[in-house]
Amino acid sequence: MDVQDLLLDGFGRVPPAVHAVLDGCDEQVLTARPAPGANTIAWLLWHLARVQDDHVSEVAGTEQAWTADGWARRFALPLADDETGYGFSPEQVGLVRASAQLLGGYVDAVHERTARYLRTLTGADLDRVVDDSYDPPVTLGVRLVSVLDDDLEHVGQAAYLAGLLRRR
Template sequence: MNAQDVIRQTAGTSMMVVNAYLSDLDDSELCSRPGPGCNPIAWQLGHLISSECRLLDSICPGSAATLPDGFDEQHSKDNANKDQPGDFCSKQEYLDLFTRVHAASMAALEQLSEADLDAPAPEHMREMFPTVGAMFVLIATHPMMHVGQWVPARRALGKPVVI
């Protein structure tokens, strides 16, 4: 197993957990907040999608999927206080976008050599993620930083344990 295999496996695990936790939620339930002051699940999904595109373009310019007009603004920090179904996309739209964004990231990864993964990350990210490979690890694990927040929302909605 090489570095690309490990990153690909990690990203696949993250997406499996995302899909499991979203599997039985409807569009209105995506507006649930895990707790006071937490961002709604729908906003977090948009943040994950937008972030992955920005991160990928910072290390592989032009490789990220194109998002719908206004998507980044819809999921900006200024809109994290919104929590009505009309404020966000449908679950299917998020799933479709996330699939496309993830596929673009994995396609970009396939084009890189092991040596490419050792190249320095963008300057503003180097303190925490020093290399292109470390940036791909961030892309692969960022969803896991958020899905744990969805469990309290799932419990409050009376949803079963899925993992």
């Protein structure tokens, strides 16, 4: 297995997991909180896609799907276009409201762009430093694994939350 196959397999696990969470979720479930101030399914899924879109487009040198493909306009959230959800307050989390169809569509669009970029990589590319503000500097390989890890953590959180909410 080469680096492309490995990364494509890893990132390819995210959209099916997202769609499994979204299956049967209405906006009430997507925006419910199990406790005051907790994250919602809508925010978790939007955030994982926004971070992937932001981080992968940055290393790929492309515009984000969020703006280039009109997703920001379709979501029509009362947030700046460059927001990814990082560091959001509970009030800001509550601003993220969207249908399952819209969330799933955005996740799929981001995945398509990510997969297109991953197909261009070689193993040597992963050693390229993409952020030297850290010690040690962050390489492309570390950045991609970090994004994938974040995606899988958040989709797991969303799946757990959906399970709780569906039992209520």
